[in-house]
Amino acid sequence: MKMLRFLLVVSILACSLLSPAFAQFPAAGSSQPKALPGTAGDQSPKGSARITGSIVDSASSKPIEFVSIALYDKSNNKAIDGTVADDKGKFALTKLAAGDYKILVSFIGYANKTVDNIKLGKGQDVDLGTISLGSNTKTLNEVTVTGQAALIEEKVDRLVYNAEKDITAKGGDATDILRKVPLLTVDLDGNVSLRGSQNIRVLINNKPSTIIANSVADALKQIPADQIKSVEVITSPSAKYDAEGSGGIINIITKKNSLQGLNLNIDAGVGNRGSMLALNGGYRKGKAGFTIGGFGRGMYNTVTKSTLEQTSTVENVTTTTRQTGDGSSHGLFGNYNLGFDYDISKNQSLTAGVKYGVRNFSNQQDLATRLMKTGSTDVLSARNVAADNLSGTVDVNVDYLHTFKPQQEWSVSTLYSRNDLTNDFDADIFDDKNLKARQRNLNKSINQEFTFQSDYQTPIKKNQMLEFGGKGIFREVKSKYSFLIAEPTGDYRPETDQPAGDLTYHQNIAAAYSSYTYTTKKRYTFKGGLRYEHTFIDAATNEGVVGVGNYGVLVPSVNASKTFKGTTVKLGYNRRIQRPGLQQLNPNFNSANPQNITVGNPELRPELTNNYELGLSKNIKKTYVNATFFGRFTNNAITQVRQPSDTLAGAIVTTYENIGKQHAYGANIFANIAATSKINFGMFANAFYTKLTGQTVGQDGISQEIDNTGVNISGGLFSQATFGNGWGAQAFGFMQGQQIQLQGKQGGFGFYTVGVKKEFANKKASLGLAAENFLSKRFKMHTELTSLQFNQVNDIYLYNRGFRLTFTYKIGKMTMDAPRRKAKSVNNDDVKSEGGGQQQGGGGQGGGNAPR
Known part of the structure; x- marks a missing residue:
């Protein structure tokens, strides 16, 4: 108990010492980032009202990921807040003051769409329902996006580290990225621990591989760092995940395109x-x-x-x-x-x-x-x-x-x-x-x-x-x-x-x-x-x-x-x-x-x-x-x-x-x-x-x-x-x-x-x-x-x-092209992985391949 009290005091001091003069990360637990840095969203008036909705493709009715949502004050036609739709096309603008607004919905490859005449009362929740975007066949020569993606995103059961902007990663491997992810520790042999435990599962794009089963440390050397988009640290896996991995699950997402x-x-x-x-x-x-x-x-x-x-x-x-x-x-x-x-x-x-x-x-x-x-x-x-x-x-x-x-x-x-x-x-x-x-x-x-x-x-x-x-x-x-x-x-x-x-x-x-x-x-x-x-x-x-012997477990x-x-x-x-x-x-x-x-x-x-x-x-x-x-x-x-x-x-x-x-x-x-x-x-x-x-x-x-x-x-x-x-x-x-x-x-x-x-x-x-x-x-x-x-x-x-x-x-x-929902893949996140361990006195060798 003394240790817990000590850690609590340390965390409170850390929070209190941090200057409140800076900002820009999504609200914890949110499924989408807040306004990009440098936008008017940083000065938006605060309140308790809320606007929600979802974006779909008008032809396929499939959700569109990462659509930009801009909120405008109709009194002066200025952008005051913004967000990005999540991977299911949903978005939410929160802590809004009462007033008259409109939103502009935009995404590359689609025609812009405006939703006008949005009236918000104090504390009111307005659901815009499903918003359909039609395809825009015009080819763009160049698109410039200003601002930085959130380095850390937090969801109900995981923490997401966005690794795309790591400029030191070129020529390195996944070990170089994982060393920078909060909650993780990577020793000099490449063995990965989550909160001090090496009993973890490592997945690549939600998939297992027998290469991981043998040795996490060796497997990470085969993954180029500059091909990693993000790393998900799942500290409290849901029932959907295999019961294996007492310390948690690490999911390495590689870069893809549509x-x-x-x-x-x-x-x-x-x-x-x-x-x-x-x-x-x-x-x-x-x-x-x-x-x-x-x-x-x-x-x-x-x-x-x-x-x-x-x-x-x-x-x-x-x-x-x-x-x-x-x-x-x-x-x-x-x-x-x-x-x-x-x-x-x-x-x-x-x-x-x-x-x-x-x-x-x-x-x-x-x-x-x-x-x-x-x-x-x-x-x-x-x-x-x-x-x-x-x-x-x-x-x-x-x-x-x-x-x-x-x-x-x-x-x-x-x-x-x-x-x-x-x-x-x-x-x-x-x-x-x-x-x-x-x-x-x-x-x-x-x-x-x-x-x-x-x-x-x-x-x-x-x-x-x-x-x-x-x-x-x-x-x-x-x-x-x-x-x-x-x-x-x-x-x-x-x-x-x-x-x-x-x-x-x-x-x-x-x-x-x-x-x-x-x-x-x-x-x-x-x-x-x-x-x-x-x-x-x-x-x-x-x-x-x-x-x-055989055994069963309820998780x-x-x-x-x-x-x-x-x-x-x-x-x-x-x-x-x-x-x-x-x-x-x-x-x-x-x-x-x-x-x-x-x-x-x-x-x-x-x-x-x-x-x-x-x-x-x-x-x-x-x-x-x-x-x-x-x-x-x-x-x-x-x-x-x-x-x-x-x-x-x-x-x-x-x-x-x-x-x-x-x-x-x-x-x-x-x-x-x-x-x-x-x-x-x-x-x-x-x-x-x-x-x-x-x-x-x-x-x-x-x-x-x-x-x-x-x-x-x-x-x-x-x-x-x-x-x-x-x-x-x-x-x-x-x-x-x-x-x-x-x-x-x-x-x-x-x-x-x-x-x-x-x-x-x-x-x-x-x-x-x-x-x-x-x-x-x-x-x-x-x-x-x-x-x-x-x-x-x-x-x-x-x-x-x-x-x-x-x-x-x-x-x-x-x-x-329009983002599409890809077929889901197998996710075998079980079996105690082998980091190889610190070899005492050198000269050690691996001992084989782990049963998955």
């Missing part, structure tokens, strides 16, 4: 640590459209150094290990796609696509180890390890959407996904600088799944929405591993101490859900739902059937919000399930670094989490402030457990067990200030108190309960500016404090970047320069782990100073 004609975009970048080339094109004529794209990125000059010192005791014999490591890595990442969509009729559409992702990542590590055992002479050894992490992923989807009337629709979605993964390492073992032996570990996995999903939604009156649907997921994962040894020369042979093995894991899920949304005239919004999932497990290793969710006097309050509760991923299940004995070994546990059960949150947000003129307080309670938690090896002197073995409880209480604070229409800056801070409880094996071989508590703090600052003649600049800085673990704490780190960009040739081309961590040669991450049987201190030095030059060019002439 243009007619032919276009081709070329993006290129070169830097001291990586280079990239991307080609993305599209062709649309009439009812049919095609897209094709390819992205490739090469990474090089990635250097790490590490030191490790650990002491372990087994049967009253103490062994001290001192190890140093010098490593480097390089990789090639690619992402290629082919898409097709077709309007069967004015209310039916079909979408299909094929995506292929490739990852070829190699890591080289030279380890020097000294073992000092009680009563024995020191043992010196050296080990050169070359590890390969290779994968190829194919996703094929076919989706159908039938729209009966605005917001009433039925969809059928299918997805087939397959990931072929190779995780191998070769080690040369030296004794006094002479090659003594060679070792090899081969681990190949196949993860494939098929999903069928059907959803239906229908409005009830004007302020209610009912959604329900069903889903079936059929998954199969196979992982085979073997260990080989050899003399300095000659052929490899099986290693008898570590026999070959395999894991076959079938996981089928049947799910059904129902969700209901209700909105009152006084701006109360309630969204509740119930979801049931039944999981069927059939798993076995080469030693026999694994006793996991409720409730979200509510209320906006009053510019402040929005949100309350949320949901229950989540977290299934283990294959890296946690895979029994492959990963000994790339024999002093730090990892092995999975195929008998892991799912963990259950209850989440509670209270959110407050407010616009204070040009300042937007958001503070969220949360509690997360997890039982049967999947926890990393480390203990000394019984067979390898000085080695620490890491595995996973369902032995933990994790309780976390904290707050997230975010503030953004639009100093002018072209300059904005802000800050964010995350702080939470966590308590972890679990079990470990004591020196007498008996399980003993252990616990650890502490505060995790992180935060950052950012600033962005646009200038005349196509110039722009941006800066960002982030600091992560220490992270509490069951058996110790992992050190923090920092990250900062600046960038400038210049646009040419009527914005058809641009040139940019970005730099990151350029003031320091290296960064040190200090980790300490302790237990009754061992102590470990690990320092990793990362040399990540980087510079990159980027170039973009657009080819083709396009005309705007």
